[in-house]
Amino acid sequence: MRIISGKHKGRRLTAPKKLPVRPTTDxxxxxxFNILNNHYYFHEISVLDLFSGTGxxxxxxxxxxxxxxxxxxxxxxxxxxIKKTTTALELDITAIKSDVxxxxxxxxxxxxxxxxxxxxxxxxxxFERIASIVFERGLLLEDGFLILEHAKETKLEHAPYFSFxxxxxxxxxxxxxxxEVSSEEE
Numbered sequence: 001m002r003i004i005s006g007k008h009k010g011r012r013l014t015a016p017k018k019l020p021v022r023p024t025t026d027x028x029x030x031x032x033f034n035i036l037n038n039h040y041y042f043h044e045i046s047v048l049d050l051f052s053g054t055g056x057x058x059x060x061x062x063x064x065x066x067x068x069x070x071x072x073x074x075x076x077x078x079x080x081x082i083k084k085t086t087t088a089l090e091l092d093i094t095a096i097k098s099d100v101x102x103x104x105x106x107x108x109x110x111x112x113x114x115x116x117x118x119x120x121x122x123x124x125x126x127f128e129r130i131a132s133i134v135f136e137r138g139l140l141l142e143d144g145f146l147i148l149e150h151a152k153e154t155k156l157e158h159a160p161y162f163s164f165x166x167x168x169x170x171x172x173x174x175x176x177x178x179x180e181v182s183s184e185e186e
Contacts, residue, residue: 006063021053028168042066045112050100055082062091069093104133112144120151146176
């Protein structure tokens with residue numbers, strides 16, 4: 001994997017082969033960040049990276065200037081690799097070893113971007129549960145995005161707060177956001 005942009009642009013990282021991960025491809029990652037670049041100043045936002053695996057997405061945000069990043073994964077080796085890489089690259093990423101659902105149920109961290117890349121083998125219900133917990137607990141800040149990465153066979157368009165999706169090969173990014181509050185409602 002490589003970091004596409006920012007202060008570590010072009011830096012290649014090699015994760016141990018034993019990690020149970022499927023990193024987001026460079027093409028998909030570049031496309032995702034092109035979308036986000038039109039919405040945010042990366043140095044002004046906070047990010048919650050769920051099912052973070054190697055930390056691929058977290059490193060990309062950090063390289064682009066994001067300072068408030070929390071990466072969550074239940075695998076000890078993944079969290080250990082993120083901590084090691086974070087130290088080596090002098091990035092400000094907090095890595096937490098936890099089951100993502102348990103973490104979401106108890107955290108009070110609110111973020112501008114919540115990115116979740118669970119195993120593609122998850123059921124429809126498991127994907128939808130992530131979105132349900134995020135919105136029920138008020139973890140997404142106003143004008144923020146919850147982004148779920150999933151296989152194209154998984155359909156999330158009917159889920160509450162769904163906004164749009166983008167397909168990149170066999171991967172899909174589904175974006176969710178809070179409805180805009182009109183001035184009449186304020």
